[in-house]
Amino acid sequence: MRNLKDYILLSLKGIAMGAADVVPGVSGGTIAFITGIYEELLETINSVNFSALKKLKSEGLKSFWNHINGNFLVAIFFGIGISIISLAKLITYLLEHHSILLWSFFFGLIISSIYLVGKTIKKWELTKILGLLVGAGVAYYITILPPMENPNALWYVFLSGAIAICAMILPGISGSFILLLLGSYEMVLGAIKDVKLAIIGVFAVGCITGLLSFSKLLNWMFKKYHDLTIAILTGFLVGSLNKIWPWKETLSNRTNSHGEVVPFMQENISPSNFKGENNLILAILMAIVGLVLIIGLERFASKSK
Numbered sequence: 001m002r003n004l005k006d007y008i009l010l011s012l013k014g015i016a017m018g019a020a021d022v023v024p025g026v027s028g029g030t031i032a033f034i035t036g037i038y039e040e041l042l043e044t045i046n047s048v049n050f051s052a053l054k055k056l057k058s059e060g061l062k063s064f065w066n067h068i069n070g071n072f073l074v075a076i077f078f079g080i081g082i083s084i085i086s087l088a089k090l091i092t093y094l095l096e097h098h099s100i101l102l103w104s105f106f107f108g109l110i111i112s113s114i115y116l117v118g119k120t121i122k123k124w125e126l127t128k129i130l131g132l133l134v135g136a137g138v139a140y141y142i143t144i145l146p147p148m149e150n151p152n153a154l155w156y157v158f159l160s161g162a163i164a165i166c167a168m169i170l171p172g173i174s175g176s177f178i179l180l181l182l183g184s185y186e187m188v189l190g191a192i193k194d195v196k197l198a199i200i201g202v203f204a205v206g207c208i209t210g211l212l213s214f215s216k217l218l219n220w221m222f223k224k225y226h227d228l229t230i231a232i233l234t235g236f237l238v239g240s241l242n243k244i245w246p247w248k249e250t251l252s253n254r255t256n257s258h259g260e261v262v263p264f265m266q267e268n269i270s271p272s273n274f275k276g277e278n279n280l281i282l283a284i285l286m287a288i289v290g291l292v293l294i295i296g297l298e299r300f301a302s303k304s305k
Contacts, residue, residue: 007075013037014079020106021168021175022084022091022189029169030113030237034298039222041076042169044069045215088192103246104283108290110237110244116298118234121227128231135235143243145181146265152187154202160184161206166214170236246283247274 002010013035017028032038047068056064065071094102121128160182168175179185191199221229251265271278 002071007071010037010072010075011079011082014076014081015083016079017076018080018083019087019091021080022087027168027170027175027240028080029167030110032169033233034113034116034294037076040069040072042215042219042222044072045169045211046219048212084192088189092189092193100246100279100283101286103244104286105290106244107241107246108287108292109294110241110290111287112291112294114234114237116294117230117237121230121234123227124231128228131228131231132235132238135232136239137235139236139239140242141239142178142181143240154198156182157184157187157199157202158206158209160188161203162210162213165207165210169211169215169218170233242268247271247278249273249275 013031016035017031020031021028029038032041052064052067055067091102118132160179163182164175164178164184166175167178176185179188187199188203190196191203218229245268247269248266249269251267271280271283
């Protein structure tokens with residue numbers, strides 16, 4: 001049985017997941033994975049089904065709540081909600097004014113995550129190596145796709161939520177980046193900042209629909225092919241490094257819904273070829289901070305277990 005301290009810790013993990021999900025290129029699923037709650041999260045989400053509703057009708061609210069691991073869900077999503085609402089403006093500011101340092105921090109975070117996730121596989125066989133390569137290839141391909149134009153319709157907001165939430169629970173594939181590819185990132189982030197309830201509500205329904213559907217597949221994969229699934233997810237982390245490389249050159253721009261000119265197509269370049277201040281020393285330090293932070297979280301999680 002969990003106590004108050006355990007639920008506070010779960011909420012803190014939720015806050016970390018939410019902070020990661022706000023950034024286009026980092027996945028909250030990565031944080032869940034390395035903090036030791038990933039499989040429980042999948043099983044809990046998967047338990048929210050028609051059987052749970054039948055249990056609610058026949059056995060009452062307490063039985064239903066225990067069946068869906070309700071306290072766990074509330075603690076996690078409470079933390080995610082707090083993080084997204086409170087950090088949306090901060091992340092937007094950092095992406096605009098200190099993007100190299102922010103990406104460097106998350107680059108170090110992902111590097112350490114690759115090591116920590118990969119080492120959980122007891123024996124690397126050919127099938128698992130192939131799974132790693134496939135996962136890396138898929139994630140890399142996603143990072144080089146050109147962004148789409150958003151039709152600004154509620155049905156598209158729903159679709160964006162359903163697709164993005166699937167990525168949010170996959171380590172290495174960012175739900176925010178998927179929103180960016182779909183052309184919905186700025187609209188959703190703006191709706192959160194400006195409290196546009198219609199857009200937020202439709203997006204939330206899309207997220208719930210996608211989450212309940214996709215979690216079943218992932219949960220089945222973990223039960224049937226655990227280590228292979230870990231290998232594929234590790235590959236996703238490797239492939240995602242292309243997106244979060246800190247130094248980029250803008251190839252083309254576009255005008256967003258607020259009339260601002262923002263980057264549209266970018267490519268990775270070396271720090272020495274970056275036009276402007278490359279902040280190399282600070283970037284390396286931020287990467288080290290991200291790396292050390294994740295290793296520290298993993299050790300803390302191990303001691304808690």
